[in-house]
Every structure is written in structure tokens, then in C-alpha cells.
Amino acid sequence: MKSLSGILTGMTVLLIFLSLLFILVFILLLRTFAVSKGAPLPPYVAQERENPLAAEKLAQAIRFRTESFSDLGNIDLKGYEGFHHFLRQAFPLVHRHLQRQTISDYAVLYTWQGKDESLQPVVLMAHWDVVPVAPAEEVRWTYPPYGGVLADGYIHGRGSLDDKLSLISIFEAVETLLSQAFQPERTVYLALGGDEEIGGTLGAAATVRYLEERNIRPLWVLDEASVILQGGLLGITRPLALIGVAEKGHADIMVIAQGRDGHASMPPASTAVGILAKAVCRVEKRPSRIRLLPMVRRFLENLAPHTSFALKLVLSNLWLTGPLVGRILAKAPSSNSLVRTTRAFTVLQGSSAENILPEKAAAIANCRILPGDSVQDTLTAIRKAVRDERVTVEVFRPEDSGEPVPPSPLEGEGYKKITETLSEVLPGVVPCPFLFNATTDSRYFSRICDTTIRFMPVILQNEDLSLFHGTNERVSVRNLSQYVEFLVHLLRKT
Ligand SMILES: [Zn+2]
Known part of the structure; x- marks a missing residue:
């Protein structure tokens, strides 16, 4: 009798174990298939885009040697003035319809009055200063860094990506909309800085103080930084829009x-x-502990539908696989920076x-x-x-350190509008919230705004990322044209 009851107990335990295992496998598969089925994306098809007018203006903008230096005495403020003079000539409608305010030698704020004054405004940011090119290094450039050469479908030169690209795209988009007699619902601020590369303390920080004093709290802020990356990551062929919603x-x-x-x-x-x-x-030997932030989880979950079955199984069940995924991410320097x-x-x-x-x-x-x-x-x-x-x-140098910028809400208006615009202008691109690991001027805005987004809608390959601050910096006319089109669509729904 005793051995029979022992066998029965054993069988019960085995049965419970098998049932639990079955339930676990069922949940894992259910989540995996739910991820595959959810939010279908159309196929991504690369489109030709041409905006010769914008390309010519960016080329011209590059010809101004607007380098910034930590030693402010070395900055050519006369050169900065020349650049602003060029903007006035290149964008006459912007200068006729928007109010232009000089905040400091390193900050200019444009106000585009919206139809509804009761709505919170939004801010588009860019900076006109560039990192210097040492004269001895100029010979390493295929085209002169400040030549503003247009060749082979590219605009070449320092600032072509960082960040005269954003600046010219913003101005061209606003100029285009003004030529169609468009007025946004919300007030739109264009916040330009001239010291981003040396910390932004006299530029963006001053602009934020100016807005704060007037009790202006933007709904969202869009600044430079992460891009749309194509190829490489987890074998995904679709372009991935890395939308920077937080900053280390x-x-x-x-x-x-x-x-x-x-x-x-x-x-x-x-x-x-x-x-x-x-x-x-x-x-x-004692690195900081690994943590999968909710936004990093969301980033991985958004990638899941576009990966192999095995990866899909792992990434769509982070509630179970999270600790393991964190340890795997920590193995490569590029992904380690996302988790600790x-x-x-x-x-x-x-x-x-x-x-x-x-x-x-x-x-x-x-x-x-x-x-x-x-x-x-x-x-x-x-x-x-x-x-x-x-x-x-x-x-x-404690004055140079800065606390991290907490993630912007992914359910908020800013992130939603940007992903919506992406699906219109670049259907098939996968939107992913992203943690940016360098600093941008937008961090100053986190004091007066919950949603600061760092994103440039340009499609780049992994190897192009070294062009930021690098030799032979360049941007394709297609990417510039796409940037302008993206902003036109975004502003239309603002
Ligand atoms: Zn920059």
C-alpha cells in the first residue's frame, strides 16, 4: 500500500511538472506568434528623392567655417554673423513670417506663431557650429571640408551630417510650408545653437532659460542624434529608425x-x-550592474517580429529571458552601453x-x-x-558632468507623431525607441519638457556612423530630401 501511494505521489508530481511545462511552452509560443502577427509593416522599398534646391543651400551652408572651440576666444563670431546673413538670404519667407530673437552670440530663437495660442508649442532644434578640422588634416579629405562640394549624389563637407543637415532641413521645410500659405496649429520654435560641440552652455541652455522665464513649456522637442540604421543588427534587413528618447x-x-x-x-x-x-x-573587474530599462525592452520587442524564429521566441518573452538577454547584450561594447x-x-x-x-x-x-x-x-x-x-x-570637473535624461513617454504625443510621420514618409521602416549614449543640446530642455526626442530621419549604414566628426563627412541628396519631406509631414500634423 505504501509503495503504491508513493508511486501515486510521484506520478502526481510528474503530472504537475509536465502541466506547468506545457503551460510555460504554450505562453512562450503564444507570445512569439502574437509578436509575429501584431502590427504588420508594409515591405520597405527605397525611394528616389531629389531636392536640388535644398542640396544647393546645404552646400552653401557648409562653406561657412563655423567651428567652435572650448577656448571661446578662438571662435570666429564674424563668421557666425556671415552664416546668419546667408540664412536670411536663402530663406526669405522664414525671415518674413517668423519672429527672430537673438538670445546670445550662441543662440537664436525663431517663433512661428500657431493658429491656436492655447496649445502647447513644440521645438525643432539644430546647431550651426561644427567640430574643427585641423589644417594638417585637410589633405586627408577627398573634397575640401569647407568646399561645400556637390558630387556623386552627395553633399560633401564638415557639418553635412552634424548638424547643418538638420538646420537646413528645418528651414527648407518651413520655407516650403510658408510658400503654401500654411500655418501650424501650435506655435513652433526653431531653436538654433552655436556652441553645441563645446557643451551648449551659452546656447541651448540660454534658450531654455529664456523660455522658462516666460513660463513656456513645450509639448515636445526634436533634436539631432540617432538615425535610421540599415543592415547588420540581428540580421534584420529592414531599416531601423532608432528614435532617441533618452540620453545617458x-x-x-x-x-x-x-x-x-x-x-x-x-x-x-x-x-x-x-x-x-x-x-x-x-x-x-566590478562593472556596474546590468539593467534592462523598460525602453530598452520595448526596443528589443519592436525588433522581434523581424528576426528569426529562435530570436523572436527569446525577444518576445523578456519577462523570462530578460536576465539572459541582458548578459548577452553586455558582451559586446556597443550593446553593453545600452544595459549599464x-x-x-x-x-x-x-x-x-x-x-x-x-x-x-x-x-x-x-x-x-x-x-x-x-x-x-x-x-x-x-x-x-x-x-x-x-x-x-x-x-x-563636476561642472562638466550631467545627469542622465529619463526616457520620454512612448505613449506621448511627440513619439506618436514621429512614428506616424515615419510610416507615411518611409513605410516599412521599423520604429524603435532608443537610448542615445552621447549628449545633445536637447538635454537642457528636459527641465521644461517631458518629451525630448533625438532623431534624424536619414538612412545610414553602420560604417557611415564614423562620418560624424570624421574625415570625408557627407550626406546623400536623397537623405537630405527625405529629411525635408519628413519635417513637412510632421509640421503639417503639429
Ligand atoms: Zn551635433
Whole structure:
């Protein structure tokens, strides 16, 4: 009797286990198939787009050498003036119908009055400054960086992507709409900066203060940054619109080891450099914890329908597979940056001569902070990892650090309008919320606006991304024309 009841209990346990397994497999498959069926996208077909007028204006814009430098004395403000003069000539309707306000040498704000003053306004941002090209590097360019050459279907030169592309696209879109006697429902601000590449403190930050003082709170803000990426990611062939809805924070953290100075011929067992090396190793061995932010989950879920069955199964069941997916993402530097606060040791300081023991040695870690963490959290985590009283850890140039920008609501008006416009202008492109890991001027707006979006509707390949701030920066006429068309559609529904 006893053995029979034992067998029965065993069978019950096995039955319960099999039922649970069956339910689990059923849920996994159900979610996988639901993902495949949901929100069907039309096939993506690349379209030819031509806007020779906009191309000529961008080429002209590039010819102004509007470089910005951390040492403000090196900035050619006369050159900036020349650029604004060019804008007045190239976009007469914009300058006739919009109110233009100089906020500072580094910020200009245009106001396009909307029909309904009770509605919250929106903001389109761009910057006219560019990162410098050292004269010695100019020979490496196929076309002169400030030649503004139009050749082979491309506009070549510094700023052709970052960010005169956005600036000219915005102005061309507004000029086009004005020529059709269009007036937006909401007021539209065009916020231009001239110091984005050196931090935006005198440009975008001043514009935000100006709006804040007038109690103006935009509904959404659209700035430069992420693009539509084609090819490469998880074997997906469709272009992926990486819509930057959040931004990582940034801090440089200095690790300083104390030693004793003296002649290097009679050294202690460990010099300041040795102590520092151990501290750096400890920090690298204890990376920050992996976290899948809700927006990163949404990013992966949006990719799921366009992947293989196995990947679809994994990505549409993140409630179960999330921890595993996080660990896989952390393996490659590019995806690791999506799931954790990163720290990269970049600068080292030690003794000034080979035969002098350093009194102290220091290393700086460039940290990119995931939304949810803070500068203080990052500092504390590095201190914890170091655990050595001979070593101090502090924020280097605290005024240059910035907290992360929390994700903009994906259900909000801004994200919705942008994805709607995408489906009209570029049907078949997959919209994905994206975490941007550099900083943009739009971060200043997060003080007065919940939705700051970083997105440029241009289709680029992975290898094109090095053109930002790189040699032979260029943009195709097709991409520029597409950008203008996108903004025309977006403004029509604003
Ligand atoms: Zn830029």
C-alpha cells in the first residue's frame, strides 16, 4: 500500500511538472506568434528623392567655417554673423513670417506663431557650429571640408551630417510650408545653437532659460542624434529608425593614488603607479550592474517580429529571458552601453621624469550613466570597488558632468507623431525607441519638457556612423530630401 501511494505521489508530481511545462511552452509560443502577427509593416522599398534646391543651400551652408572651440576666444563670431546673413538670404519667407530673437552670440530663437495660442508649442532644434578640422588634416579629405562640394549624389563637407543637415532641413521645410500659405496649429520654435560641440552652455541652455522665464513649456522637442540604421543588427534587413528618447548622463571620475616621492633607485614595494594600477583593475573587474530599462525592452520587442524564429521566441518573452538577454547584450561594447553605466579609463598621470617616484598617480574614467543611476551613484560604486585608503576617488570637473535624461513617454504625443510621420514618409521602416549614449543640446530642455526626442530621419549604414566628426563627412541628396519631406509631414500634423 505504501509503495503504491508513493508511486501515486510521484506520478502526481510528474503530472504537475509536465502541466506547468506545457503551460510555460504554450505562453512562450503564444507570445512569439502574437509578436509575429501584431502590427504588420508594409515591405520597405527605397525611394528616389531629389531636392536640388535644398542640396544647393546645404552646400552653401557648409562653406561657412563655423567651428567652435572650448577656448571661446578662438571662435570666429564674424563668421557666425556671415552664416546668419546667408540664412536670411536663402530663406526669405522664414525671415518674413517668423519672429527672430537673438538670445546670445550662441543662440537664436525663431517663433512661428500657431493658429491656436492655447496649445502647447513644440521645438525643432539644430546647431550651426561644427567640430574643427585641423589644417594638417585637410589633405586627408577627398573634397575640401569647407568646399561645400556637390558630387556623386552627395553633399560633401564638415557639418553635412552634424548638424547643418538638420538646420537646413528645418528651414527648407518651413520655407516650403510658408510658400503654401500654411500655418501650424501650435506655435513652433526653431531653436538654433552655436556652441553645441563645446557643451551648449551659452546656447541651448540660454534658450531654455529664456523660455522658462516666460513660463513656456513645450509639448515636445526634436533634436539631432540617432538615425535610421540599415543592415547588420540581428540580421534584420529592414531599416531601423532608432528614435532617441533618452540620453545617458556623463561624468569624468578621477582615481588618485598617494605614494611617496623620492629617487626611483630606492623604491618602496609599490609606487603610486602600482597602487593606482591595482585600483583601476578592481574597478574594471566590478562593472556596474546590468539593467534592462523598460525602453530598452520595448526596443528589443519592436525588433522581434523581424528576426528569426529562435530570436523572436527569446525577444518576445523578456519577462523570462530578460536576465539572459541582458548578459548577452553586455558582451559586446556597443550593446553593453545600452544595459549599464559604463566606465572607460582614458587619461593617466604619473611622475614627470623616469627617475622620480611619483607622489601621486591618477587615472580618469569617462563614465556614461544609465538613466536610473546618477553621478553620485557612479562615484559611490567606483569608491566601493577601489576599497583602498591610499586611493581617493572624486568627480573631475563636476561642472562638466550631467545627469542622465529619463526616457520620454512612448505613449506621448511627440513619439506618436514621429512614428506616424515615419510610416507615411518611409513605410516599412521599423520604429524603435532608443537610448542615445552621447549628449545633445536637447538635454537642457528636459527641465521644461517631458518629451525630448533625438532623431534624424536619414538612412545610414553602420560604417557611415564614423562620418560624424570624421574625415570625408557627407550626406546623400536623397537623405537630405527625405529629411525635408519628413519635417513637412510632421509640421503639417503639429
Ligand atoms: Zn551635433
